[in-house]
């Protein structure tokens with residue numbers, strides 16, 4: 001029997017996200033990378049050349065001037081991915097979209113369109129929106145609370161999946177002799193009436209090449225895990241210290257099984273920002289350099305504030321003990337904020353110390369020469385921490401170093417594919433094609 | 446002084462819209478044209494090769510099994526246009542999106558993204574949604590009434606334009622020396638509070654290459670004309686008998702001037718489905734053939750019903766006089782419905798006769814040999830009926846016939862460009878780039 005293999009996705013940093021705020025200063029990074037479609041096409045083609053499973057586009061819809069550079073000015077994920085689709089053939093295209101600030105009919109249609117355009121490579125990363133300020137861009141004074149947001153997310157996904165089943169696979173005989181384009185018996189209303197949505201349907205788009213786009217999820221709270229276990233087929237997970245990643249992985253697989261689902265049908269990707277260099281020593285130096293480049297206290301403080309509803313901590317005495325500001329995070333980054341507060345309390349840290357230590361907290365486990373990085377990846381994989389890694393690189397050169405240095409070693413160890421298994425994202429991830437609920441004899445996956 | 450020139454856009458029929466329902470049976474039309482991105486890319490490249498101004502994608506979000514074939518199964522316009530963008534360089538990309546069933550932040554972002562991706566070629570055709578059934582796909586039992594829909598449309602466009610001005614043009618110095626990526630003084634909140642929307646902003650995307658995407662509009666009611674005169678820079682107008690097109694054209698230009706705007710800064714495109722053949726006789730035969738191909742009474746009746754809230758007329762005695770069913774159209778196709786009722790009354794028609802005559806009603810003025818079609822176009826242009834034509838062809842071959850036969854004649858008469866004036870849609874349409882409202886010394890266009 002062949003060995004279970006690792007999945008790899010690419011998360012483009014553009015000019016720099018959280019913890020990479022200074023990236024735009026790197027002379028190898030184009031100042032307009034985050035809004036340049038050719039940057040994304042190049043990233044996608046490099047990822048496809050390296051046989052990666054997917055390009056993964058994160059997103060947000062609230063900023064102020066203190067936000068990370070890439071957040072300030074970036075393309076909307078589905079518009080971006082659609083442009084990338086026709087320049088790739090195998091690579092999955094996963095876009096982040098908020099279930100809190102969209103309508104199911106519209107979004108279901110956009111993802112199904114992307115699935116048609118890409119020939120079956122669309123994935124939707126369902127988020128409930130981290131930034132509480134997003135509400136004010138959508139007419140709400142307050143961000144919805146966790147229970148409402150995640151309740152809405154679950155119903156949203158179910159409605160979208162219902163809409164994706166509007167047409168059975170053989171709904172369009174297009175039979176000229178009989179003058180039948182559509183077989184009307186194969187078109188189904190949805191007539192959904194739920195707590196959050198009323199959607200009659202049908203969708204005005206046929207079943208897409210994957211049956212349904214792949215559902216991803218990113219959210220680590222109790223509510224987020226429950227949503228994942230119920231409907232997600234992929235997760236973007238934080239990773240983080242090995243033991244924490246192990247616990248998270250086991251917890252998700254257990255919850256998924258408890259919902260009567262095959263735990264193999266939810267692929268957990270952890271975030272990985274490898275630092276690869278010719279030697280371990282050189283990689284560690286480079287890691288330090290990156291840390292210093294981004295070591296700007298105002299940025300750390302702003303990023304800390306983001307977990308607390310974009311709260312401006314700079315107005316306080318930063319050398320006082322970190323106070324209990326959990327209430328500020330109640331609706332946004334509650335889970336991450338709770339961890340920060342917990343650590344501040346245990347280690348008795350001031351606000352300044354908390355802000356400064358956030359960067360250290362985000363260190364990648366995958367630092368070293370190619371062989372070392374491959375070893376660490378194998379070690380983490382065997383320890384049951386992930387099914388895949390969502391890789392982020394600071395520059396196109398560093399992506400190349402990984403692809404040319406680390407990927408061949410993973411392949412030699414039979415840990416990574418040497419050719420694509422399929423042309424669809426489902427096919428490459430080993431996920432089943434969902435049967436259409438209306439088709440006689442069909443069984444769910 | 447050179448002559449005023451005609452603008453041309455291409456409206457792809459896919460497998461067939463209203464009045465072209467039988468198109469899918471044409472052996473030259475691929476059965477999946479409406480969902481095949483390569484069909485659209487080919488159409489776009491042909492249009493660009495012919496120096497057309499834009500590709501124009503119409504849209505709807507409600508169907509039932511009686512709807513025209515292209516409506517049943519088509520790609521979402523922005524996803525479609527984004528994929529087309531990277532395969533063209535000069536062609537404008539105009540997508541239809543409803544102001545009734547979208548949120549301004551989300552939609553403004555998507556169009557600005559398309560404008561970035563295409564290097565300044567995005568246009569938004571603002572519609573309020575013709576199909577009353579759309580409401581039930583968006584949680585509303587009833588379609589909004591005209592006044593509300595058009596009030597919302599105006600405010601929607603104003604909010605979108607406000608969001609597009611979030612960043613001044615020089616907001617990102619990206620100055621490594623001074624460690625300044627963003628100049629925070631050049632980022633502006635919107636803080637819009639209106640009757641329909643509350644949107645704080647700013648948008649997380651910089652000003653796009655055109656300053657702002659071009660606003661189109663399609664709607665012929667009093668309310669629709671008022672919206673156009675206030676904010677539209679282009680119109681998709683029905684055209685129709687010459688005198689009607691003249692009146693419409695003059696009315697729009699007058700209203701635009703009355704709002705203090707330059708009437709040259711609103712380009713009126715009429716719908717044109719030319720039938721070109723080697724001789725006038727052959728073109729007329731072809732026209733008859735097309736008419737017969739689509740002459741399916743059930744389809745005519747279904748299409749008639751569409752103007753009356755997808756009402757099923759087939760349950761009635763079709764040989765009775767056409768009754769006053771205006772109330773059914775109150776929220777949807779009121780203007781068109783009123784015309785139908787008016788004509789039925791004057792000519793004393795039965796329901797059957799009304800349904801049958803609808804197809805005749807839709808006849809194109811541009812039928813004949815290339816020289817004849819060019820003559821008619823010039824005649825209509827000189828009569829003040831349009832600034833541009835939104836051309837629709839049944840097959841790729843018929844598009845070619847027009848491009849190879851009619852376009853060179855228009856060029857010889859100095860009625861159409863022989864090379865693109867610009868790389869942006871604004872540039873080719875002769876529309877000014879709107880100044881950013883926050884930039885000192887800036888003046889509106």
Ligand SMILES: Cc1cc2nc3c(=O)[nH]c(=O)nc-3n(C[C@H](O)[C@H](O)[C@H](O)COP(=O)(O)O)c2cc1C
Nearest residue numbers: 058059127129130218219220221224236237238335
């Ligand atoms: C690895 C990872 C990636 C995420 N990416 C996004 C994102 O792109 N956009 C977003 O709004 N939220 C993102 N989130 C945040 C979640 O959607 C969620 O809102 C946040 O984590 C708070 O919810 P939680 O407490 O369930 O985690 C991400 C979370 C994780 C762990």
Ligand SMILES: Cc1cc2nc3c(=O)[nH]c(=O)nc-3n(C[C@H](O)[C@H](O)[C@H](O)COP(=O)(O)O)c2cc1C
Nearest residue numbers: 503504572574575663664665666669681682683780
């Ligand atoms: C030439 C033309 C094209 C149109 N295209 C669309 C379209 O693609 N989608 C849509 O929902 N409505 C479309 N409309 C309809 C208008 O948006 C409008 O809803 C309809 O005409 C009823 O409003 P009115 O009475 O103002 O015309 C179009 C109208 C015209 C005249």
